[in-house]
Amino acid sequence: MLSYTEENYLKALLKICSQCEGRAEAGTNEMAAYLGVKPATATDMFKKLKEKSLVSYQRYGKISLTEIGKKNALLILRKHRLWETFLYQKLDFSWDEVHEVAEQLEHIKSEKLVNKLENFLNYPEFDPHGDPIPKANGEMPELSTRSLSELKTGETARVAAVKDTSVLFLQYLKKLGINIGTQITVLETVPFDGSLQIAIDQQEARNVSMKFAENLFVHKP
Amino acid sequence: MLSYTEENYLKALLKICSQCEGRAEAGTNEMAAYLGVKPATATDMFKKLKEKSLVSYQRYGKISLTEIGKKNALLILRKHRLWETFLYQKLDFSWDEVHEVAEQLEHIKSEKLVNKLENFLNYPEFDPHGDPIPKANGEMPELSTRSLSELKTGETARVAAVKDTSVLFLQYLKKLGINIGTQITVLETVPFDGSLQIAIDQQEARNVSMKFAENLFVHKP
């Protein structure tokens, strides 16, 4: 049985690994910073997780999830996203409030609970942030999405997900009226700073930074 | 912020205290046995809870909840019973499956969550076991007391007190395993002599006389 802390390490590893391009591994400092602990603490945990065959790791090397570790992580992510969907759809939580509570709910141990919950929610495919929900067998549905910054002038797409899930970003999106499914058209690109002029749901134009565009994933028709 | 463990102590104290008649306090052994720890462990926790002004306690004395401790305990019980109701009503858990999962869910920290959940469930008054659900302000709804003989077939209630306090009656109750708080369900009424077929704590059926039923007070939800 995994502890609350062990589960958070696995989930962090999944997150960091899915974000890095070619490599699928993380360094001690990177993990420690992400989890808000000191590197020495992370080192200790790496040893324990290795002992449990959940990660591949050796001193002074990078760490990565084993198959069994990855499956565990995906099942926690599944719970996280199902709970977020529940909070958003059934309890009227707003888009940017669900994450914090889901961080706690994802650690509830009951396979029956998560499967009943999924059924209750009618087998949703995406959470309120547009992220895909792993299946009960630990499989993650594949999504063909790209970041807004990859679109060319004149192209239109629909918001699929966010990369950055910080409150600051989510609140900014809220202010702009951008949700999952919102249509965005690139009106103009500004080579000078990489910023974009966009139309939100065919409304008036708006300039957004390159940083913004890189953190917004879209589905292109 | 209370830890998971501290919360369990408060809840246990509430449970034990509500079951004993005049006194509203518990001994170290009693608490330790209830929580499945050794007495030495309980002693340590008592000191900590006293430090936080959640209990009244001094060495070699009994322990009881302070007002603030009681309110905390009631708010945990509120979460427990609301989650049990959710699992039972919305996720099709059976009566005897809800408790274990609610033991975990009751520790989720979010006032907004519990209040939204209560709203989602339409402000239920009782959990699936027929126990009353404390309100958001920490108040426990008062239960109406009546004699067992006033219950109708199918109704369930909890033993609140006895009318007849004779040794004969009390010994009979003891033999039947009936205490304050024991759950009694009326399975069948016998119009012929006013006797009742009852289930004691969901155990096998038993016939009791009208005289018996008239002398046992129960709380009905």
Place this chain on the structure above:
DNA sequence: TTAAATTATTAGTATAGACTAAAAATTAAA
């Protein structure tokens, strides 16, 4: 290719919550 900077590990310490064994206080019996 040596030196400096970065990154990661060890060693030792702390706290929460558990345990066992021994001692102390209280309560019940003789």
Place this chain on the structure above:
DNA sequence: TTTAATTTTTAGTCTATACTAATAATTTAA
């Protein structure tokens, strides 16, 4: 009212998860 039994507390230990400070390995720069 002594003695015996029971209850409770103390003292010392353990594990999980943190921390700091010191050390070691790796990587980058000169």
